[in-house]
Amino acid sequence: MQNLEDIVYESTNAVYPLYLVTDWNIVWATLGAGVLSAVATVLAVVWTHRATTKRFESEQEAQRKSDMLVIVEPNVVTCTFTQLLDSLMMRNKWNRVLLLSGKDGFDFFDNVNKSNKFIYKILNISNNSNVDIISVLISTTSILTDDSESITEYTTENFIKRLRSNEDIVVRLLSEEQGNKIHESSSKRISNKLTFKCTIKYLTLANQQVRYEYHVLIKDYRIIIVEKDESTVTDDASKIEKEATIFRNLQDYTTFDRATYLWSKQAAFQAAMSQQPLPQNYSMNPTQDSQKNSNKSERYENENEVKI
Numbered sequence: 001m002q003n004l005e006d007i008v009y010e011s012t013n014a015v016y017p018l019y020l021v022t023d024w025n026i027v028w029a030t031l032g033a034g035v036l037s038a039v040a041t042v043l044a045v046v047w048t049h050r051a052t053t054k055r056f057e058s059e060q061e062a063q064r065k066s067d068m069l070v071i072v073e074p075n076v077v078t079c080t081f082t083q084l085l086d087s088l089m090m091r092n093k094w095n096r097v098l099l100l101s102g103k104d105g106f107d108f109f110d111n112v113n114k115s116n117k118f119i120y121k122i123l124n125i126s127n128n129s130n131v132d133i134i135s136v137l138i139s140t141t142s143i144l145t146d147d148s149e150s151i152t153e154y155t156t157e158n159f160i161k162r163l164r165s166n167e168d169i170v171v172r173l174l175s176e177e178q179g180n181k182i183h184e185s186s187s188k189r190i191s192n193k194l195t196f197k198c199t200i201k202y203l204t205l206a207n208q209q210v211r212y213e214y215h216v217l218i219k220d221y222r223i224i225i226v227e228k229d230e231s232t233v234t235d236d237a238s239k240i241e242k243e244a245t246i247f248r249n250l251q252d253y254t255t256f257d258r259a260t261y262l263w264s265k266q267a268a269f270q271a272a273m274s275q276q277p278l279p280q281n282y283s284m285n286p287t288q289d290s291q292k293n294s295n296k297s298e299r300y301e302n303e304n305e306v307k308i
Contacts, residue, residue, distance in 0.1 A: 068206035102156035121173040135240040209237030
C-alpha cells in the first residue's frame with residue numbers, strides 16, 4: 001500500500017507529486033459549529049416549550065378563576081316573616097334560605113304573633129350562580145337615631161361554612177328593640193333615621209376572597225337610599241377557620257303540601273274577587289252582552305244611513 005506522499009498526478013506532459021494534508025482547524029471548527037447549532041436548537045425548543053406551558057397554565061388558571069368567581073346579590077325587602085314564607089311557596093322555591101340572627105336569638109321568628117304582625121326590613125343575600133362559595137362571614141351594624149337624639153346600635157356577626165348555588169341568606173336590618181322604637185316614634189310623628197352597614201366576606205372555590213360592602217340609609221322607615229354597593233376581589237386568599245353560626249332554614253317551615261296550599265290561596269283570591277262590587281252596566285250573562293253589542297252596532301249603522 002502506497003503512502004499519500006507517493007501519490008502522483010499524471011498529466012500528458014509531466015508527472016507532479018500530490019501531497020494531501022489534513023487541516024485539523026477546519027475539522028474542529030466544523031464539528032464545533034454543528035455541536036453549537038444542535039445545542040442552540042435544543043435550548044430553543046426547551047425554552048419555547050416552557051414558555052408555552054407557562055402561558056397555557058396561566059390562561060387556564062385565569063379561566064378557572066373567572067368561572068369560579070361569584071358576586072352575591074343583596075336586596076332589601078319589607079315584609080313579615082309569614083309573608084316571606086308565603087313568597088317561598090308561591091314562587092315554588094326549594095333551595096335553602098338561611099335565616100341569621102344576632103345575640104338576641106330567634107324569638108322574633110319562633111314567636112308566631114311576632115312573625116305574623118311585625119313588619120321587618122330584611123336583607124336578602126342571593127347566590128344566583130351555579131357555583132358554591134365557602135367561608136361566608138357576614139357582619140352588620142344598625143344605628144337608629146331620631147329627633148330626640150336617642151341612639152340605638154345593634155351589631156351581628158354570622159359565619160356560614162358553605163353557601164350552595166341558588167341559595168339565599170336572610171338578615172334583619174334592625175333588632176326587635178329598634179323596631180319597637182321606630183313604631184313608637186312613627187306613632188308620635190317623630191322623624192327617625194336608620195343607618196345599616198353590611199360587610200360580606202367569602203371565598204370562591206379558586207381561593208379568591210370577595211369583600212362586598214352594602215350600606216343603606218333608611219329615613220322614617222320608608223325612604224331607602226343605597227350609599228354604598230361595591231365589591232373587591234383578592235387573589236390567593238387563605239381559608240377562614242371559624243365556628244359556624246346557628247341558623248334557621250326557612251324551607252323547614254314549608255314542609256306541607258304546596259299544591260294544596262296554592263289551591264287554597266287561589267280559592268281565597270277568587271272568593272275575595274267574587275265579593276267585589278261589579279262595574280256599572282256589567283252583566284254576568286254573555287248572551288245578553290252580545291245582544292246589547294249587536295243592538296248598538298245596528299243603531300250606529302242606522303245613524304250613519306240617516307247622515308248619508
